[in-house]
Each structure stands twice: as structure tokens, then as C-alpha cells.
Amino acid sequence: MILIFFDKAKIFVKGGDGGNGCIAMRREKYVPEGGPWGGDGGRGGNVVFRADEGLRTLVDFRYKRHYKAERGRHGEGKNMHGASGEDLVVRLPAGTLIRDADTGELLADLVAHDQEAVVARGGRGGRGNAHFATANRKAPKLAEKGAPGEERWLELELKLLADVGLIGFPNAGKSTLISKVSAAKPKIANYHFTTITPNLGVVRVEEGRSFVMADIPGLIEGAHAGAGLGHEFLRHVERTRLLVHVLDVSGSEGRDPVEDFLATNRELILYNPVIGAKPQVIVANKIDLPGAAENLRRVKEAYGEEYEVFPVSAVTGSGLEPLVYRVAALLAGLPPETPVLLEDAGPVVHQAEPRFTVFRQEGIFYVKGKEIERHVAMTDMDNEEAVERLQWIIKRMGIEDDLKAAGIKEGDTVKIGNFEFEYAE
Incomplete structure (x- = not known):
């Protein structure tokens, strides 16, 4: 399935x-x-x-x-x-x-x-x-x-609710990592953008202690502006409390992990500075491949003082246990995440609406307003007494006076809600 x-x-x-x-x-x-x-x-x-x-x-x-x-x-x-x-x-x-x-x-x-x-x-x-x-x-x-x-x-x-978000460039090994530490079974293959939808996995540390990890599809440069599926992916990072930044330290894709770290964080900050400021740990993945040791040294020199760096091999499972326990410990000290609403600068302020409005359009006089539209909808137009009561309400609310001020004449059409009638003195 x-x-x-x-x-x-x-x-x-x-x-x-x-x-x-x-x-x-x-x-x-x-x-x-x-x-x-x-x-x-x-x-x-x-x-x-x-x-x-x-x-x-x-x-x-x-x-x-x-x-x-x-x-x-x-x-x-x-x-x-x-x-x-x-x-x-x-x-x-x-x-x-x-x-x-x-x-x-x-x-x-x-x-x-x-x-x-x-x-x-x-x-x-x-x-x-x-x-x-x-x-x-x-x-x-x-x-x-x-x-x-x-x-x-x-x-x-x-917007997915997860404690931990896995971020990093395509093919850095995020899907393999989440498949090793949780029961998630993402599609894994050796080509870019294998993951095109977020994957969730529950990571169980010990009895009664677990956290939810989200494998966010690989970001690319320009993602903050919607390049690729940037906005579709970045929204799922907003609710996470901790980011696990996965780097391919083997350079197997011909990329520089030091530059990759900067590029990914740049996209996060440009999309939303609040996300860019979330706590992170670095996972130096593919440590078992040739060339990884030198790149690991460079990553630690560049970022080791500011971020914790965990050398791992997601394929073999090496280094994953210390990573999982450290992530669980960090989460224990972080407050629950409050929703990040990008589009809302503040509370919605509703201005007082007029009780009703009267205007003319293409020869028809329209009366708009929740109160009068509700009265019309609740009136049985086949009942003479009910119609007389509605006429009394229209006059009592001042609608008839406004219609006269708008230039209504005998025989003109008036529309209130879904009901149309011919005006008569």
C-alpha cells in the first residue's frame, strides 16, 4: 500500500x-x-x-x-x-x-x-x-x-508536530538515520530527493521515554523563496523543538559539509529567523567512508565550539546510541513548542460593522446585513401574518428610509439575502 x-x-x-x-x-x-x-x-x-x-x-x-x-x-x-x-x-x-x-x-x-x-x-x-x-x-x-x-x-x-526535525541537503542520510533509530520505514535510494514527503518516527530511548522525530525532505539553496518544494518542506520545521543537522562528511556527492551547514542554516533564517535560532546538534554522517575523517576534523574546527558534533554511520549504526540519548536529554530541558505563525503579525481586530447597508447595482436595490438577512430567512413568505411582521421589522430598522434616500421607486426590485420582492409604497 x-x-x-x-x-x-x-x-x-x-x-x-x-x-x-x-x-x-x-x-x-x-x-x-x-x-x-x-x-x-x-x-x-x-x-x-x-x-x-x-x-x-x-x-x-x-x-x-x-x-x-x-x-x-x-x-x-x-x-x-x-x-x-x-x-x-x-x-x-x-x-x-x-x-x-x-x-x-x-x-x-x-x-x-x-x-x-x-x-x-x-x-x-x-x-x-x-x-x-x-x-x-x-x-x-x-x-x-x-x-x-x-x-x-x-x-x-x-504542520507536523515533532520534537526533533532532521534537516540537511538531499542524500545526506536522514532517511537512513530515522529508519535505524525508529520504526519508520521511509523509501531509501542513492539519488537526490528520494524523500519527497515528511516521515515521522517515534524514537524509544527506554521504557516510558521517547520522542517524535521528523525526516524533513532535503532542502536546496533558494528553498526559502519556494525553490523546489521549499515552502512545502520548511513549514514542517516550524513546530520542532530541536534540529538535528545531518551532514555527509564523506563528501560522496562532491559537496563540502562545512559549506552545506552554512547553506542550510541560511535558508532557515531567510525563511523565518525564529526557526534559524532553534537549538541544533550536528550529525557527521557516513563516517565509515573514505575522506570522512578529514572532513569531520574540519567540521569540528568550524562549528565544534558552538554545536555538539556526533560522528555516526547511519548505515552500520555506529554512534547512533550516544546521539539518541543526548537528543533525549536536550529535549528534557527544552520547553514545549508554541506554534509559529508567520502570516499573523498580531491578533485579528474586527471593526464594528454597520447594522445594514443599502446600495444599487444594475437596477436592483440590495440590502446587506446579517440581522435583516436572518429575519428574511426565518420568515415564511407564504404566511400573510409573517410577511406583515417582516415589513414592520424592515420599517422599524430604518431600511425603508434608506431605500427611499437611495432613490427607490414604485415597482423597483429589492433583494435581501436570497429573497427578491417588488417595492410598493
Whole structure:
């Protein structure tokens, strides 16, 4: 079986619509004027995202892109209220960023197992006719329809949650290393870019002590600017707490390990200085090959005072045990990683929106506003009393005055939400 790694997805979510309110009258034998007795509709279910540390890819969202919660039940007679719709709980990998596809606003960053976020709220249930009784209208024959649930397109972006990130140029031996110290089974071959998707492995140090290591595909110069698959790879380094920098000290690819170290770190810093400042250890790999001893000396001379250098042979397993124990010890002294959000300079500030706006476009007068659009959506246009109430609301909110100020005339078309009607004095 081939597991395809997907770390981005775009999906549509919709909260459940609210149930309709009920129109009913009491019909008891000894109550001649029983009055209204219609119950309320139930609230629609929410769409809830829940982080699951057992999931590692967004591949499921490639095949199913629409998610809708259950609507609320309708109200019934005898003042019986409808049941609320069930929430739709959608599991996705821990480490997933959720953004509104239209505005780009960050809605949630789910980093912990079972952490939840409501991404589309269900609509409230419509009120039954029992709510509309007044001294002058003792037997109202109107009720509200359920409010529609929220709907939106979302962009999901997965950034792997790992304690340790393996970085380095292609073919430095990262995949071999993670296959030796964990149960991960990455594809390994002697050519560049064998690894084109991140691999995760759990490294068990001793009973009850382990850490998660991510084999990040090899970086190339220009990765910070998106060269190759730079951005696709670099995002997975952001959440790691410690970087293990793998160098090919044998020079088998004709590269200089001293220069490789500088080049890789340069890409990290240019992409995000916070990542470039993460603690690192150097793994001098392929120590068993000719020419490695001289390059190891040069690496220690250049970086040995600032970084710990571990000579290893990932193929033979030589030097891996001290490396694993030292990495575990370093992690014990590092705080849990907080998410790094590159695009967000600060908290989102929502400016107060007007209650409604009126404008004319191509001969049609549009009225926009959440409140009035909700009233229209919850009005039964086939019910005369309900329509009269909506007209009263439009006038009370001042919408009619604004339409007149905008130049509306008898017979012009007005559109509110999905409803169009002809204006009449």
C-alpha cells in the first residue's frame, strides 16, 4: 500500500439549519379559547473539528470535501420543542491550521490531542406561535422558520508536530538515520530527493521515554523563496523543538559539509529567523567512508565550539546510541513548542460593522446585513401574518428610509439575502 501525504486541503462546511417553529392552537374540550400552543424548533448542529494525534495526513479531505451538520427538529403542537441537531465532529491531524478561505483569517490552530474548534455554528430554531401572542393578537397564526446554519469554505494546512526535525541537503542520510533509530520505514535510494514527503518516527530511548522525530525532505539553496518544494518542506520545521543537522562528511556527492551547514542554516533564517535560532546538534554522517575523517576534523574546527558534533554511520549504526540519548536529554530541558505563525503579525481586530447597508447595482436595490438577512430567512413568505411582521421589522430598522434616500421607486426590485420582492409604497 502506498500512503500519499497531503498537507493542504480546501473543504466546505455548513452548520445545521434550525428547525421550524410550529403553529398550533389548544383544542381542549373545556378550553374554548385555548390560545397558541406551537413549540419552538431545535437548534442546528455545529461542525466541530477535533485534533487527533493518531492522524498524520489530510488525505481524507481529498475525497470528501463537503461537511454538513444535522438540522434541528421542527417544533410540534402542545408546546413541544424540537430536538437540537447532532454536532458533526470531524477529526483531523494535530498540528492543523484552519483558515477562512475567503478572508484568510486564522480560525483555529489545533496542536493538542482532542483540542476542538467550532468552525460552523448551527442556526437557532424558529419560535413557535406561542411567542407571538399579544393582548391584541391572542391567536397568532405565524411562526418562524429555522435560521440557516453558518457555511464557509475552509483551507486546512498541516504542520507536523515533532520534537526533533532532521534537516540537511538531499542524500545526506536522514532517511537512513530515522529508519535505524525508529520504526519508520521511509523509501531509501542513492539519488537526490528520494524523500519527497515528511516521515515521522517515534524514537524509544527506554521504557516510558521517547520522542517524535521528523525526516524533513532535503532542502536546496533558494528553498526559502519556494525553490523546489521549499515552502512545502520548511513549514514542517516550524513546530520542532530541536534540529538535528545531518551532514555527509564523506563528501560522496562532491559537496563540502562545512559549506552545506552554512547553506542550510541560511535558508532557515531567510525563511523565518525564529526557526534559524532553534537549538541544533550536528550529525557527521557516513563516517565509515573514505575522506570522512578529514572532513569531520574540519567540521569540528568550524562549528565544534558552538554545536555538539556526533560522528555516526547511519548505515552500520555506529554512534547512533550516544546521539539518541543526548537528543533525549536536550529535549528534557527544552520547553514545549508554541506554534509559529508567520502570516499573523498580531491578533485579528474586527471593526464594528454597520447594522445594514443599502446600495444599487444594475437596477436592483440590495440590502446587506446579517440581522435583516436572518429575519428574511426565518420568515415564511407564504404566511400573510409573517410577511406583515417582516415589513414592520424592515420599517422599524430604518431600511425603508434608506431605500427611499437611495432613490427607490414604485415597482423597483429589492433583494435581501436570497429573497427578491417588488417595492410598493
